[in-house]
Amino acid sequence: GNSVTQMEGPVTLSEEAFLTINCTYTATGYPSLFWYVQYPGEGLQLLLKATKADDKGSNKGFEATYRKETTSFHLEKGSVQVSDSAVYFCALRNAGGTSYGKLTFGQGTILTVHP
Amino acid sequence: EAQVTQNPRYLITVTGKKLTVTCSQNMNHEYMSWYRQDPGLGLRQIYYSMNVEVTDKGDVPEGYKVSRKEKRNFPLILESPSPNQTSLYFCASSLGQDYNEQFFGPGTRLTVL
Numbered sequence: 001g002n003s004v005t006q007m008e009g010p011v012t013l014s015e016e017a018f019l020t021i022n023c024t025y026t027a028t029g030y031p032s033l034f035w036y037v038q039y040p041g042e043g044l045q046l047l048l049k050a051t052k053a054d055d056k057g058s059n060k061g062f063e064a065t066y067r068k069e070t071t072s073f074h075l076e077k078g079s080v081q082v083s084d085s086a087v088y089f090c091a092l093r094n095a096g097g098t099s100y101g102k103l104t105f106g107q108g109t110i111l112t113v114h115p
Numbered sequence: 116e117a118q119v120t121q122n123p124r125y126l127i128t129v130t131g132k133k134l135t136v137t138c139s140q141n142m143n144h145e146y147m148s149w150y151r152q153d154p155g156l157g158l159r160q161i162y163y164s165m166n167v168e169v170t171d172k173g174d175v176p177e178g179y180k181v182s183r184k185e186k187r188n189f190p191l192i193l194e195s196p197s198p199n200q201t202s203l204y205f206c207a208s209s210l211g212q213d214y215n216e217q218f219f220g221p222g223t224r225l226t227v228l
Contacts, residue, residue, distance in 0.1 A: 004157070036136035036219075041206055041221075042221060042222075043119070043219035043220050043221045044158075044207075044219040045219070046216050046217070049216070089157060089158065090217065100158055102148075102163065102173065103148075103150075103158070103160070103207075103217060104122055105150075105158040105159075106157050107155050107156060107157040108152075108157050
């Protein structure tokens with residue numbers, strides 16, 4: 001079945017540092033890929049998405065590129081802020097089969113940014 | 116304001132005492148879903164619904180029931196809760212299963228003693 005693997009956390013950075021959170025996936029067909037962010041005490045919010053190979057999703061300074069050849073969708077940001085502290089989830093949406101439309105999530109990566 | 120609401124936000128209960136967690140959305144979305152979030156496991160889908168009166172099992176449906184009598188509401192029912200159902204639960208909705216963005220509720224933290 002489909003699966004998503006994220007880099008182990010937690011990740012702790014100083015403000016203005018460069019961020020990379022690795023995400024790789026296993027899927028049949030051509031899934032859409034997402035990054036969701038969960039701020040403390042809140043539900044998940046869509047951060048960015050990519051629907052086909054080589055697409056780059058971007059939002060709030062974060063970027064991720066859909067790499068079909070390496071089945072990856074790594075999240076990057078050039079300069080993190082304290083307000084970026086949150087849990088980040090990589091996810092894919094099934095492209096077909098009996099669970100069409102279902103989101104499959106990675107385990108989440110806790111990011112803490114210090115001033 | 117477009118949103119997904121859940122109630123209660125926090126619940127402590129005892130084994131075997133039936134409970135219902137409500138979920139409501141005001142966006143006229145067809146697709147609704149329940150997830151549970153556990154440390155190290157991410158979110159796993161419990162049940163989903165593609166429209167009124169159409170529901171199906173997700174990855175971890177055991178011990179849960181759902182219903183979809185109205186488009187806006189999708190309650191999660193635990194007939195006989197057990198401690199292994201202690202978790203953080205999220206309801207989500209989207210226009211349809213084909214649509215990329217799912218909107219999530221704020222979560223319900225359930226503890227079963």
